[in-house]
Amino acid sequence: MVPKKDVLLEIKDLRIEGYSDEKWIEIVHGVDLTLHKGEVLGLIGESGAGKSTIGLASMGFARDGCRISGGTIEFDGMELTTTPQSDLRALRGSRIAYVAQSAAASFNPAHRIIDQHTEAPIQYRIQKRVEAQEDAQELYHRLRLPNPDEIGFRYPHQVSGGQLQRAMTAMAMACRPDLIIFDEPTTALDVTTQIEVLAAIRDIVDQFNTAAIYITHDLAVVAQMADTIKVLLKGEEVEEAPTEQMLDTPQEDYTKSLWAVRSFKRPQKQRPEGVDAIPIVSVQGIDAAYGKTKVLDDVSFDIYPGMTVAVVGESGSGKSTTARCITGLLPPTKGQILYNGEALPARYQDRTKEQLRQAQMIYQMADTALNPKIRISEIIGRPAQFYSGLHGTALKNRVDELLDLIELDPAKFYNRYPPELSGGQKQRVGIARALAADPSFIICDEVTSALDQLVAEGILKLLDRLQEEFNLAYMFITHDLATVRSIADEVVVMQKGKVVEQGPKDQMFTPPHHPYTDLLLSSVPEMDPNWLTTLLEERGTDAIGEAANV
């Protein structure tokens, strides 16, 4: 619990409007927020809840196409809604700082990290360049960045994502602000890297007694970071309570449903026994390389009909590359892929239409995987036409049937375009497009990682139902172990292009593990607010530093 201290930020009845279809529409409907000095407030909710918009508004900032239309924002005695732009600007970076979701995109690629760090302190004449640089190095030390004296002189693209995110936290600290807005700072990171960043943020916020608004959609993460949690839904507050109380006894139905999402779990299936049981896909000792860089080293695993094999690992571990080898997009340099016991040609150009039809893909970003200028009916209809030769009414019936399968009303969606759909609906269209080929094997590449938890759960349930109905085999690429728990039958753990461990799910989640599997498993945040503290104590700080620099 935070003792009653001075109020730093007080927002009352905040209303924000967004401009779309040539009119202003209210997107935040009167939210109140009180933040005391040194307090950390967690803002959680699905996308579209208005979390980021409220976070930015507490800096007196509205994105292009948005405006603050009502309410008051009082920061340390200053009313931000009536303050002139130039005075607001003087506040930003110096007294209120911002940490963005993707540090890789939010650092300017044209300038060195340290030059971006020192920009605000030099501009506000708090420090001279040399002092500011020394201070930056000091902060890099505190945030346990590798080579803290040297790392700032690199360009953003020369530094890994987790390190950049810590460098951005350091940058936010440059002028020792009173308040930092953290906008999903770990969402784009691997679980193992996420821990580093979480620990670093929590340390530094404690050390300088900085107040923070921590925006995230991940409950387990916010449980580690926040003193108080506020739940938002569609621009309105659902409820607010101190963290432990919120976790133990959520009051509202919506909060309870968020808490329950991770409970979906389907029974685990066992491999078929006997000599005539052949895997539908068998990856046998494949190596692959991009140019001269070897990215896969002797990868082997089998996928049996009707089963789900989850392939897990951090980014860069070779999960997606393995999928590219199976689909023939990247011919392996060694080894082979068997389909129903028959070797597949390495290149997709050499495969028959029938071989191509059997294996389909669903992508992570439904936004970019669907052509925005083509109607849903055509997106789904094209593979149906290409592989099954359907035309006219037969084709239309098939598309209707597929839309029914993915639980989208054909009458409503047949003639629409992808940009008119929500993220979850787009992903469903992606699934229908894969199903249109009538495959027996589907590669799902991080299909739920861009979606909100409730929507993701819907997609997982749909995939599960389709698997039962059509006896589909899935290769499920993910870095989210909660997804693995709920849907996988077997698990393949990859690290740096190699398979480090594989087996049935129950076995994989029971110790003893391979040390890397152990690291992955223990890095998944849990709802217990003391989880991070306990884990860091168990691992010791040195182990953390090493893991970060892997």
Next chain:
Amino acid sequence: MGDILQLVLKRLGLGVITLFVVSILIFFAVELLPGDIAQAVLGQGATPETVAALREKLGLDQPAIFRYFSWLAGALAGDFGDSLVSGERVSEAISDRFINTLFLATYAAVIAVPVSIVLGIIVALLRNTLFDRVANVATLTSISSPEFFLGYILILYLAVKTNYFPAIASLSADMSFGELLHRTFLPALTLVLVVTAHMMRMTRAAIINLLASPYIEMARLKGVPPWKVIVKHALPNAWAPIINVVALNLAYLITGVVLVEVVFVYPGIGQLLVDAVAKRDFPIVQACCLIFAATFILLNLAADVGAILTNPRLRHPK
């Protein structure tokens, strides 16, 4: 840095191959023109004997492929043969003219490039204001008007009515540099008006395109003032498209000056080309075309290298 050198050499090699292909096109396109060169040079009254003699002298009785390679070998050594009309060496006829054209192009570029980039930055900063619209309409008007029209308008208002500048940009060897600049100001200004709009609008578009990037939002949230957001955070990432448009326009300043040179009677390579085409002086036509092609290829190469040098990802590899 070694990678960049390798890349430049590779592009240079490709440029040479392109130039070779272009030389084939130029040579045989001229060959395809109807009529007999010797007949055209000597006129209607020539006897078959004199025509045949001239054909032999020019080597026209040899197979085309043979003539192409001897022309190419000469061109590589800087020898483009003799003018059919004056009998002068083509290289000599061209060199002075080409230097004049380069001078005019440089004159125009030195004004146009900084003006259009600075204007582009200002309109990006003041986007959707009155200034932005006025600048856009003005530059669009100048780019939409044919250059001979612009030239005559300038002559009318800055030469004929006010006498500020001479209407004819004739050169002489004993002119001072200041006088030279004064004499050639109107053709240079015409060229500036023609190329500015394109470069300014691309600078504006390239910068505005980046304003939605997360790192621009980050700069704003750090309290960086608007002009600095554009100059320090957007511009360094916008160079690649700007450089490409600048290179295209520089190439235009050299290869597209024909009309402007004719309007101002400026003794550049464009005038020479027009005269040579009218008189069927093919060695000169071929040489001019080859120079234009080489200019285009070199400037595009420079643009590619410039785009690479301004990209920190390529300049500072991992």
